[in-house]
Amino acid sequence: MFTRNGKSVTAISVKPICTFQQVFKSTWISGAFSPITGDHFQLILPHCNADNFQVFLNDFSKENPKELKIMVLDNGRFHKAKRLIIPENIVLVFLPPYSPELNPAEKIWAKYKREFTNKFYNSLEDAENFITMIVKASSKKEVMRICVYCYVFYVMHQIKRLKMILFHPREK
Numbered sequence: 001m002f003t004r005n006g007k008s009v010t011a012i013s014v015k016p017i018c019t020f021q022q023v024f025k026s027t028w029i030s031g032a033f034s035p036i037t038g039d040h041f042q043l044i045l046p047h048c049n050a051d052n053f054q055v056f057l058n059d060f061s062k063e064n065p066k067e068l069k070i071m072v073l074d075n076g077r078f079h080k081a082k083r084l085i086i087p088e089n090i091v092l093v094f095l096p097p098y099s100p101e102l103n104p105a106e107k108i109w110a111k112y113k114r115e116f117t118n119k120f121y122n123s124l125e126d127a128e129n130f131i132t133m134i135v136k137a138s139s140k141k142e143v144m145r146i147c148v149y150c151y152v153f154y155v156m157h158q159i160k161r162l163k164m165i166l167f168h169p170r171e172k
Contacts, residue, residue, distance in 0.1 A: 001166050002147050009018055018073075025124050026124075027044055027045070027046065027124055027127065027128055027131075027162065028044070028047060028048045028111070029042055029043070029044050029045070029131055029135075030042065030043050030045055030051070030052070030056040031043070031105060031108065031109075032060055032069065032071055032105070033104060033105050033108050033143050033146075033147050034143070034144075034147070035104050035143075035144060035147035035148050035149060036144070037140065037144070038139070038140025038141060038142075038143040038144040039064075039140065039143070040108075040135075040138060040143050041059075041060050041063050042135045043055070043056050043059055043060075044128055044131060044132070048078065049078050050077075050078040050081035050083060050084060052078075053078045053079065053081070053084065054070070054083075054084055056086075056107065057084070057086065057087055057090060058087065060087075061087035061088075061090055063090070065089060066089070068089055068090075068091065069090045069091070070090075070091045070093055071090060071091070071093065072093050072095060072102070072104065072105070073090050073092055073093065073094055073095065073103070074094070074095055074100055074103060075085065075094055075095070075097055075129075079092070079094070092137050102149070104146075104147035104148075104149055105147070107146045107147060108138075108143065108146055108147065110168065111146060112131070112134055115130075115134050116131075116134075147153070
């Protein structure tokens with residue numbers, strides 16, 4: 001519930017005034033976002049660890065269970081915990097170290113953080129309600145616009161090309 005300060009517009013040499021609290025309570029939001037369809041799935045969890053990541057994976061796999069979900073992840077320790085059981089319809093793809101700019105989800109997190117800036121919450125429940133409101137307000141079009149990366153479409157094109165070669169070989 002630590003107030004995140006952000007930029008604001010004021011007159012020259014005038015320091016902006018906003019409410020501030022320094023209470024160290026936290027909640028975590030895990031999410032998956034499709035730059036192709038705009039579908040998104042988020043889950044608010046009490047901690048950021050392997051056990052809660054497993055809960056996220058299990059719940060995410062139940063959304064459109066016949067769909068194959070490719071998740072782009074950073075190299076967080078809990079993403080690679082040995083005790084994780086990855087559902088059959090989820091594939092984890094790890095980014096190179098120190099390259100969060102390649103993860104489409106990072107742009108969404110930045111948007112959520114901007115929405116959260118300069119806000120004061122009386123309780124953790126109020127903060128979670130605000131997060132839920134932001135998540136529900138995110139449209140598929142907005143997710144697609146924010147998460148678009150040219151490499152995603154390049155990879156899709158290469159996969160389609162590979163399928164054509166493997167499943168429709170040219171006759172000699």
